Amino acid sequence: MTKEEIKQELRRRLRDNYALELEDAGPVELFYSLGELVKAVSNEKWQKTWKNYLTEEQKQVYYFSIEFLPGKLLKSNLLNLGILEEVRQTLADTGIDIEELAAVEKDMALGNGGLGRLASCFMDSIASCGLPGNGNGIRYDYGLFKQRFMDGYQVELPDEWLKRGNVWEIRREGKACDVHLFGNVYMKRLANGKLQPVGENQTTVRAVPYDTGMIGYQNGIVNTMRLWSVEIPASEEAKYQNLTQRRTIEDLTAVLYPDDSQERGRLVRLAQEYFFVSAGIQSIIRYYKKLNLPWHSFSEKIAIHINDTHPAMCVPELMRVLMDENGLNWEFAWDITVKALSYTNHTIMAEALEKWPIHLMKQVVPRIYQIIEEIDRRYVLSMQGIHPEDLIQRTRLLQNDQVYMAHLAIIGSHSTNGVAKIHSDLLKAVVLHDFYTIYPERFNNKTNGITERRWMQLANEPLSKVMDKWIGTSWRKNPKNLKLLLNFQDNEEVLKQLRQAKLVKKAELADYIWETTGIEVATDAIFDVQIKRLHAYKRQLMNLLHILRLYFQIKDHPEIDLTPRVFIFGAKAAPSYSYAKSIIKVINETAHMINTDSTLQGKIKVIFLPNYNVSLAEKIIPAADVSEQISLASKEASGTSNMKLMLNGAITVATLDGANVEIKDAVGNENIYIFGLTEKEVYNYYENQDYSSQKIYEEDKELQRILDAFIDGTIPNVEFEGREIYDSLLKFNDEYFLLRDFRDYVQAQERIDLDYKNWALWQKKSLANIANAGAFSADETVKAYAEDIWQIEPIFAHTEKEGTTNGSHSI
Known part of the structure; x- marks a missing residue:
């Protein structure tokens, strides 16, 4: 135009x-x-x-995710x-x-963090790579929550993102379908001897899709992200006489992750998971029937991807629709299901691998439970005589009165992948080793990626212009071409322009900090950034311990030569995660203590920006000098903020965890600050049970002073929270080994302080990070999924094979 x-x-x-x-x-x-x-x-x-x-009749992938975080x-x-x-x-x-x-x-804040943002990067990349793909999720009435701080505490407010409507979506009422929950299901024998499930006293809800176009990068392709909203069917209206009764239905798509600390919250959450799975599977089946193809061709035209365990009920739901509604026998339906489905595991932490009580699943999704029970029975039978009995029992779906959802996803699909090399290796060696023993061919790695279109082209226009000037514009379509920047690592003019681009974004962020918090920060300071979910294993607390160390150093020695530093946090804690909320309180009180102390001469400032979301990330990431990726080795599956910060020239201080390992390999040891325990050393502690945080505390006087600050009144207004944190580190033996890694972390931070003083050296490190960031493009990740797991082809390649002159003309 x-x-x-x-x-x-x-x-x-x-x-x-x-x-x-x-x-x-x-x-x-x-x-x-x-x-x-x-x-x-x-x-x-x-x-x-x-x-x-x-x-x-192009094969398409349907990406099921309970979270999508597109941002604006x-x-x-x-x-x-x-x-x-x-x-x-x-x-x-x-x-x-x-x-x-x-x-x-x-912001379309329909996610909590990395899982949802990854799903949205994939939607962008699938379309931009010309791949036929669709998203399938939930249209939550409210985003996760709007975070505010009151007296240093996190307060959760409703995120009314739909208040003015959503200009990008299209309501497709004609594609709505019914989803059945609760009640009772029994098997009725028909005249031909077959059994037919019959539902009694079920609750029927209407799933209405709202579609948003996922626009490919300047290639003419627009794919679909379909989000489902719940409504009461017209035929059921009479059942709901008052607002309270209606809310029981409408709550299904009200909020992401209903509080599951109570039985009602767990019930809503399970129903929510089945709701979007059932609606999505029904939509796929309806499309497949339009093709008028036999059922045995299903997996040749359809790939269904389970993003984490939340959509694991895709397995029994596809079985249900194939058998109950289309008359296929069990064996045929199971063969189709396994061939069509694939699963990404996003965690190695046992508490994050979903398990649902059997009694709850029987109550909420009775027919689905029947199918799960039969999958479990047949799985056990099929493995007997092939694998040891104890191995079979450890891998079955039903154990300890619970349904193991990861087991369901693995057994019911043909591919299980991790999201970084170390993560996938740990799945095979430790977390899912039993399944790897049984299905070694199903396991593979697909390291996560990000879309540089949002995280550089949009978020950092000054840096993008430097790229265009010196390496041309090919990187905009092929991020791997950022490598061309390595030709200029000794060019002083390029280094100066990179530095200037960073200063522009730092000045913008400094203005935002002033407008938001009233705190003035200097742009010549190191902007040290940790932005991610607030969780103990991500170790925001260790960052705080280092801040307190610097605080005491400056108080004791005002003349100390420290490069000024601004520590920037962005993080939400789950509403029911009290320990994480205590860490937020203590960081905020420490920030207030430091930011109002004029004797520190502005050498350190601490900024906790509220309501971290995609839009705020777009402000923080381009301005960052240092990227904090300090989770305990073996806990972070991959991370993607590490990639976004790297792309924008921040230098990573990191443990050898998640994708940090691959970032180190890409940029070289000299362009990253690695510290801390390795994954093997962590597991040695677990095996030998010989870790003692108390011993470390007793042998380190400086660390004693830092930890005592939590309980001796040094940090004001944290009497309860400070004691909780202090006890977690000493009385409960420091679950995530902060004290063990602390000294190594301090040394890494001291190297950062020294290196930053040499601007040319620092800019060379920054350049190396930018130049090597193309390896972590989501475009490359989805191409690997497409080739290895989904077996889908770009529309361009497909039409060219069919003999058309140009793929773009066919769309």
Whole structure:
């Protein structure tokens, strides 16, 4: 579109929808009018893409995830359509800043952290790589929660992201389907001797899909992210006489992760998981039937991916639909299911591998439980005489009055992958070793990735312009071409321009910090960033111990030569995770103590920015100098903030955990700060049971002073929280080995302080990180999934094989 066409379309939409002229419209009216314009452009491509998939009978992947974290889509959609600059200039010509419009949009905060952001990076990359793929999730009425701090405590407020509606979605009422919950299911024998399940006293809810176009990067392809919302079917309206009764249904898609500390919360959460799985599977079956193909071809046209254990009920639900609704026998349905399904494991922590009480599953999804019970029975029978009995018992689905959802996902699929090399190795060697013994061919690794379109092209335009100037623009379509930057590692002008780009983003973040917190920070300080979920294993607490060490050093020796440092945190704690919330309180009180102490001469500041989400990450990441990736080795599956920060030139201080290992291999030891226990050393402690945090405490006077600060009144207003943390480290023997790694961490931080003083050395390290970040592109990750697991092909490659002149013409 030309600038004039854009302006005319905007004018028309403003008149039609708001009875306003362009010159009189405010940011809200402009945003929604521009959104409608963008959607009109993309909808045509979307329709052509879908028609092409249908006529070509192209195999498609359906990516089931309980979380999606797309963030804001306006600038992303404009970029991917190739009209961002035209729209920016058109608006500027009329005195409008596109950033004002972007600020109107609410984050689609339909996730908690890395899992949801990964799913959204994959949606972007699948479309941008020309791959036929769809997302399947839940359209939550509220985002995770809006985080505020009151007296240093985290307070959770509703995130009303849908208050003004969502300009990007299309409600597809004609694609709605019914989902059955609760009640009782019994087997009725038919005249032909077959058994048919019959449901009694069931609750029927309506699943209504809202589709959002996932626009590929300047390739004409638009895929679908389908999010399901619950409604009461017209036939059931009479059952719900009051608001309280209606809420029992509407709560199904009200919030992500209902509080499962109570039975009602667990019930809602299980029903929620089945709801979006059942709706998604029914939608897939409806599409497959349009192809008029035999059932044995199902896995040749359909791949279903289980992202973590939340959608593990895809296994029994696909079985249910194939058998109960389409008459297939068990063996045939099972063969189809295993061939079509694949599973990504995202954790090695036992508490994160879902297990549901059998009594609850019988109550919420009785037919699904019957199928799970039969899968378990047949699995045990099939393994007898092949594997030892104790191995069979350890790997079965039903144990200890619980359903093991990871076991269900592994047994019912053909592929199980981890998300970083060390994580996948640990799955095979430790966490899922029994399954690896049984199904070695099913296990593989797919290291996570990020989309540089959002995390550099959009989030860091100053750095992107430096890239364009020195290495050309090919990196924008092929992130691996960032490697070309290595040709300039000794070019002083390039190093200066990289430094200047960083200072621009630091100044922007400093302004935001001032506006948000009233605290002034210096842009010549090291911006030291830790942004991720607040969890004990991620060890935000160790970062705090180091901050307290610096605080005491400056108090004791005001003349000390320390590079000024701004420590920046962004993190939400799960509402029921009291220990994590205590850490937030103590960080906030320490921050207040430090930020108001003029004797520190501004050498350290501590900033905890509230309500960490995608949009806030886009502000913090480009400004970061240091990336804190300090989880205990063997606990973080992969991490993706490490990749985003690396891409933007931050230098990582890290344990050998998750994808940090591969980042180290990519950039070289000299361009990363590695410290701490290795995974083997951690497991040695577990095996030998010889770790003593008390001994470390007693032998280290400085550490004693730091820990005592939690309970001796040094940190104000943390009497309860300070004692809880102190006891966790000493009385309960420091579960995540913070004290063992602390000295090594301090030494790494001292090397950072020294190296940062040499700007050229630091910029060379930063350059090496940027140049090697293309290896962690989500484009490369989804290509590996497509080839190794899903067996789907880019639409371009497919149409070229069929003899068309150019794949782009076919969409």
